[in-house]
Amino acid sequence: MWKVRRVIDKGEDNYALVPEHPRATKQGYVLEHRIVIENYLGRLLNPGEVVHHKNGNKKDNRIENLEVMSNSDHVRHHHYEHGKRMVVLKCPDCGVIFERRKGQTFLQKGSIPAALRSAEANSR
Numbered sequence: 001m002w003k004v005r006r007v008i009d010k011g012e013d014n015y016a017l018v019p020e021h022p023r024a025t026k027q028g029y030v031l032e033h034r035i036v037i038e039n040y041l042g043r044l045l046n047p048g049e050v051v052h053h054k055n056g057n058k059k060d061n062r063i064e065n066l067e068v069m070s071n072s073d074h075v076r077h078h079h080y081e082h083g084k085r086m087v088v089l090k091c092p093d094c095g096v097i098f099e100r101r102k103g104q105t106f107l108q109k110g111s112i113p114a115a116l117r118s119a120e121a122n123s124r
Contacts, residue, residue: 001039007032012058033061037068050074072099 005017019028
């Protein structure tokens with residue numbers, strides 16, 4: 001499907017030169033693991049899909065080390081891995097559903113952000 005012209009090592013990841021890829025950077029690079037899994041599946045990854053490295057090594061792009069996950073499942077996996085709990089929230093205004101770490105939301109009993117506490121105090 002995608003022919004890789006060259007692979008470069010940049011930071012924690014490897015990037016493949018595939019200028020014809022629809023999600024390539026201006027310079028024509030795509031994360032190598034995305035190209036490997038797309039070639040294996042025979043399709044583009046959907047916008048909400050991410051590639052998880054089972055052994056944690058982002059440079060190990062062997063197909064047996066890669067797994068396609070939804071973005072939310074991937075976030076949940078890594079947070080549970082580190083002992084953090086996620087909560088699912090729904091915006092009361094627009095209805096969008098999203099996730100946050102339990103400690104990063106004021107929607108917990110007894111936990112009100114400082115900005116809201118000061119606004120409440122000023123209104124009294």
